[in-house]
Amino acid sequence: MNLGFWLDCWQHDNIPFHQQKVEPLLEKYFACSEKLFAKDKKVFVPFCGKSLDMLWFADKGYEVIGNEVSAIACESFFQEHKAKLGPVQKESSAKFIRYFAKNISIYCGDFYNMEDSYLADVGFVYDRAALIALPLTERQKYASHFLNILPKQILMLVILLTYDQTKAKGPAFSVTFEELAALYPGFKISSLESSDRSLPIDAKTADGTPHLQAGLLRTQSIHLLNRLE
Numbered sequence: 001m002n003l004g005f006w007l008d009c010w011q012h013d014n015i016p017f018h019q020q021k022v023e024p025l026l027e028k029y030f031a032c033s034e035k036l037f038a039k040d041k042k043v044f045v046p047f048c049g050k051s052l053d054m055l056w057f058a059d060k061g062y063e064v065i066g067n068e069v070s071a072i073a074c075e076s077f078f079q080e081h082k083a084k085l086g087p088v089q090k091e092s093s094a095k096f097i098r099y100f101a102k103n104i105s106i107y108c109g110d111f112y113n114m115e116d117s118y119l120a121d122v123g124f125v126y127d128r129a130a131l132i133a134l135p136l137t138e139r140q141k142y143a144s145h146f147l148n149i150l151p152k153q154i155l156m157l158v159i160l161l162t163y164d165q166t167k168a169k170g171p172a173f174s175v176t177f178e179e180l181a182a183l184y185p186g187f188k189i190s191s192l193e194s195s196d197r198s199l200p201i202d203a204k205t206a207d208g209t210p211h212l213q214a215g216l217l218r219t220q221s222i223h224l225l226n227r228l229e
Contacts, residue, residue, distance in 0.1 A: 003069050003110065006133075010070040017172065018049055022056045023128055025159060025222045029192050033124060033155050033224055041123025046111060046146075047130035050077035055084070057126070058103050065122065066106040067114055074099045074108045111142070116149040125156040131180075132161050132172040139175070143183035156187070156225035163218035180223060187225040194221040 009015055043057045048066030050073045057064045068074055078088035078101055085101040092098075096109035107118060111130075134142055158180065165174045181189055196219050 007070055010072040015049070017129060017133075019052065022052050023159070025193065025220075026053055026056065026126065026128070026157070029157065029222055029224070032192070033157055036226070036228060037123035037155055040121075042119075042121045043124045043126060044119055044122045045126050045128075047127075047133055048106060049073045049129065050080065051128070053126065053128065054104055054106075055081060058085075061103075062124075063103045063121075064105070065118065066104070067111050068106055068108055069110060071097065071108050074106045077106065112145055114145075114149055116151075119149055119151065122151060123153070123155065125150070125154060127156060127158045129159075129172075131158060131183075132170075132175055135170065135173055139179070139183060147184070153228050155228065156184075158223050158225060160221050160223065161218050162221065163216055168216055174218075177221065177223070180225075184225055187227045190224045190226070192222045192224055194219055196220075 009017075039061065042063045042065055045051065045054055045057075045064065045066045048054060048068045049070070050068075051066075054064045054066055054077070074097075075088075078085060078099055082088070082101075085104065088099050088101045090097055090099055095113040096107040099106045099108060107114065131139060131142070160175045160177070160180060161172050162176055163174045177189075177191065181187075196217060
């Protein structure tokens with residue numbers, strides 16, 4: 001994982017991947033997931049940035065755990081929502097700084113240092129920006145580590161982008177349904193929606209070249225992964 005790229009994006013406020021509103025697909029399809037797991041289970045958001053989706057989960061009464069490599073993102077999230085969450089607290093360890101306030105905690109550090117003990121009470125994973133943030137060469141490593149630390153019984157809501165990777169190198173990267181199924185064996189996968197849309201410019205390289213081209217046609221899809229049996 002190219003941590004330096006993402007740290008640089010946050011350092012230079014080059015974050016067009018950050019959405020200024022709650023993800024509409026989450027609002028539309030979380031209800032079909034919510035009835036399948038206990039209310040006392042936690043929600044985990046990998047590569048969370050300062051996503052408003054975390055606040056949305058918290059407002060619904062869930063305890064939210066995020067993982068994010070950038071301290072700028074973590075501090076911005078809690079500063080921007082201080083009126084609702086109150087002052088942020090910090091706990092430091094060898095591998096992470098844990099930022100927390102009310103029912104939201106973010107572990108700031110490398111995802112590959114996450115352990116099963118951090119996610120022991122998680123019942124639901126929301127992946128809007130993790131899998132598609134990784135190139136093909138990295139995704140199997142990511143999924144393998146994730147499967148090693150997730151509880152045996154888990155639900156996941158995953159959003160994918162699919163497009164002609166020869167026309168743009170990413171991120172965000174193109175991930176097919178077939179690859180998703182191969183990365184998460186043992187899960188029952190329900191495809192909930194798929195729609196085509198024009199892709200806006202995404203994060204730029206150091207020389208200002210966009211990683212994704214304006215007007216590039218993409219397919220956005222959302223999938224429910226179920227490993228409750």
